Amino acid sequence: MDDLTLQKIAISGPTLASIIQRFSFSHGAVDGLLFGHVTHIAPSNLSDDHASSSSLSDSSSPIATITGFLCSGTTHSFYDSAGQIDPLTLRRLLGDLDQQHSLIGWFSGRRKTHIRPSFREFSVTSSLSSNTHLSFPVKNALGNTNLNPCVFLLLASPLQDQTIHTHEYRAYQFRTSTGSFEPKSIDIVNIGPAFRGHYGSFSPNSPFPILPCELRTSPMSEDQNDDTLGGMKLFSKDQRELDMCAEGFEVGRLSRLMGSEAVNYTAVLEDLYSKMLNKVESLARLAEKSSARVLEQENHNRKLRYKVARSAALE
Amino acid sequence: MSAENVPPLIAAQLNYLLNHFPLPVKIEQMWSGSKNYPGILDRFTLVVPYCLDFLKWDLIYDAELPMCAPDIIFGAEDETFHQFVARGGVDGEGNSKSPKNCLSDWNNKDPMRLMVLVQQLRDLYMSYQRRRVGEVDDDRLKFEISTIVSREGIEMHMSSGVEKPEEVKFSVPLLDMNLNKMVPGCPWRHQQKIYLQVVYPVGKKYVSTPSPPRLKLLSTSELKTLFSIEEVKLPSWLDGMCMAEYLPHLEESLEKQVLEAVSLIDVRRRFIEASALPFGRPIEADPVFCRRATFLAASGVFTFLVHFFISTQFPKQQPTLMLQSSQHFNSQGAPIKSPHLNEYPWSPRWEPLQMAERIFEFLVDEALSFKRYCNEAHHQH
Structure with missing residues (x-):
């Protein structure tokens, strides 16, 4: 299990940008958790040439894809000063996030420091990747392969202020077999015609819920269905799931998107898309509002901390 | 800080x-x-x-x-x-x-x-580092480590880089004596020590006779006021020698030289004391190592300071003198000083009093030319 070496670490442009943004807007150093998946990907450039065996062995190793992150806004968020993981705080931080996404590693961002893992970062990563409770399955693996969270993303800024080059980052895989960091290349996945090659290796991580929509042939059967109590319950459950990704779109309208009638309902489909966008926007607004509150509280905390440090020194 | x-x-x-x-x-x-x-x-x-x-x-x-x-x-x-x-x-x-x-x-x-x-x-x-050095596959190194590892305070370092050849460096503290305690009134805060640096190139397997290690004697910086490590001649390293053979000879000769250096403090002190007879009491003197002393002197109405800088090689090496006028100043307001004076009659076999008197006699003439030098420098401004 330990000897599973990652080929590279992939991250989407917006995710990386948003990690850097959190780091660069924070008051001090930050850390956080990285979510995503580790997947074996069938090489898309299969060729008859067997001479390139090196590339074959390379492409047979899995790719870690970072799809999301949780930034604590401070340091020591799930470990102590010596870098020992505190399982309780980690669990609290994770909440139920790891039921949908696998925790594949963590990141640390610190200003004006050399871009090399520090003493504490080594301990945290080593402790995280030896924690078997956190292991997750590798997708598309031959057989049942599990991996512990072993990805470490290090962010730093140069020692001297520079106008253009403002941030540095490096990704590592921690190998428990050797007890050391292995630098990994980072593949930034972007969307656009120039990045078409990336599509094949990228899988979405917020899929549309699977809703049982039958093909209904007559309007009569629709009425029957809705009348029964069980049907009502099922209907409201489906509606709740749909509400998670689209705002104000009735489940009943989904059935019209299937079958021979569907051609006539492109407008309904467009409406679904626009309501999905609305949902995303209202979520963004919520996040923005709560971020502002968090910032306010952080500023307050910072002032208090500063006061305490001053008074402690005077004692 | x-x-x-x-x-x-x-x-x-x-x-x-x-x-x-x-x-x-x-x-x-x-x-x-x-x-x-x-x-x-x-x-x-x-x-x-x-x-x-x-x-x-x-x-x-x-x-x-x-x-x-x-x-x-x-x-x-x-x-x-x-x-x-x-x-x-x-x-x-x-x-x-x-x-x-x-x-x-x-x-x-x-x-x-x-x-x-x-x-x-x-x-x-x-x-x-000790473990890294221990892992180096080199027979000579393995032997050296096994014979000297018991020495206290030995440190080793394995240096390897992409462009640098592999080398193992040892720092061997020499002389099992407390140098700080040998100097009465010692002002040193850190323990002073003399070290032998031994650098072994890591051997290529096919070379029959391994090349000798590079040797260098080093000391903590403050020790230089007492003992100049640069003056020590290292015994030569014979083919097939090992550190355990080399070190006792080196330590023996080094110990003699350090003891001599300590005894030279008193020789310098006696010289400064003797100088007080012709020159009068020194205005300032280094009481611990006796490396510096300053006297006030006069030639007619011209008064000036005489600085003595005494090397660790005294009395083999005569003191360096420097005169400083108390009456002439340059454009920056600093007192005018003479260049270092080393060319005057000297014999290490003279008694301290004779040394002081001969310097005094030399300065009687030198004071006149220094006065002229001061006046010229003074007039230029």
Whole structure:
């Protein structure tokens, strides 16, 4: 299990940008958790040439894809000063996030420091990747392969202020077999015609819920269905799931998107898309509002901390 | 460390480290990593002596969280040191003394903690390097290590780089004597020591006779006022020799030379005391090593100072003299001084009083030409 070496670490442009943004807007150093998946990907450039065996062995190793992150806004968020993981705080931080996404590693961002893992970062990563409770399955693996969270993303800024080059980052895989960091290349996945090659290796991580929509042939059967109590319950459950990704779109309208009638309902489909966008926007607004509150509280905390440090020194 | 902008809790820890660490540690660079308080310094490059070289470790505090324990970034060439520390040293030695324990119950109000941490890490670094050297596949090295490893205070370092050839460096402390105690009224804060640096090129398997190691004698910096290490001639290294054979001879001759150097302090003292007869009591003199003395002299109404600089080779080497006028000043307002004077009659076999009297006689003439020199320099302004 330990000897599973990652080929590279992939991250989407917006995710990386948003990690850097959190780091660069924070008051001090930050850390956080990285979510995503580790997947074996069938090489898309299969060729008859067997001479390139090196590339074959390379492409047979899995790719870690970072799809999301949780930034604590401070340091020591799930470990102590010596870098020992505190399982309780980690669990609290994770909440139920790891039921949908696998925790594949963590990141640390610190200003004006050399871009090399520090003493504490080594301990945290080593402790995280030896924690078997956190292991997750590798997708598309031959057989049942599990991996512990072993990805470490290090962010730093140069020692001297520079106008253009403002941030540095490096990704590592921690190998428990050797007890050391292995630098990994980072593949930034972007969307656009120039990045078409990336599509094949990228899988979405917020899929549309699977809703049982039958093909209904007559309007009569629709009425029957809705009348029964069980049907009502099922209907409201489906509606709740749909509400998670689209705002104000009735489940009943989904059935019209299937079958021979569907051609006539492109407008309904467009409406679904626009309501999905609305949902995303209202979520963004919520996040923005709560971020502002968090910032306010952080500023307050910072002032208090500063006061305490001053008074402690005077004692 | 005198920087004003270091948070008080951190400054207390750093000051304790700099003042109480058994070896002279320094802070090479300090800077701020803070966004809100760009003037507050919370990053420090610590320079720790090791194996006649230095380890540069970055101490990373956070101005936002001054109560928190610092983090450390080791040198770029010591990547595998992390692993060694994580495993608790060679055989999990002394878990209660591990840096991890020190960090996990960090107390920001205890200024000693940082020093303890650095000491523990340096000790671990020493055993880390010893293990790396032990892993080198070289028969001669294996033999050398097995014969001298019992010597106290020996440090080793394995250097390997992409472009550099592999080398193993030893720092061997010489002379099992307390040099600080040999000097009465010794002002040295750190223990002074003489070291032999031995650098072995790591042998290529097919070379029949391994090349001799590179040898260099080094001493702690303050010892130079007593004993000049550059003057010592190293015995030659014979083919097929090993350190265990070489060191006793070297130590024997070195011990003689150090004892002589200590006895020379008294020779210099007697000379300064004797000079008081022709010159009068010195205005200023170095009472511990007797390397400097200053007398007031006059030639008619022209009064001037005579500075004596006495080398560790005295009386073989005569003192260097410098005259300084008390009446003539240059355009910057500094007193006019003569160049160093070394050319005057001298014999190391003279009695101290005769030495002082001959210098006095020489200065009677020299004072006149110095006065002329002063007047000319003075008139130019």
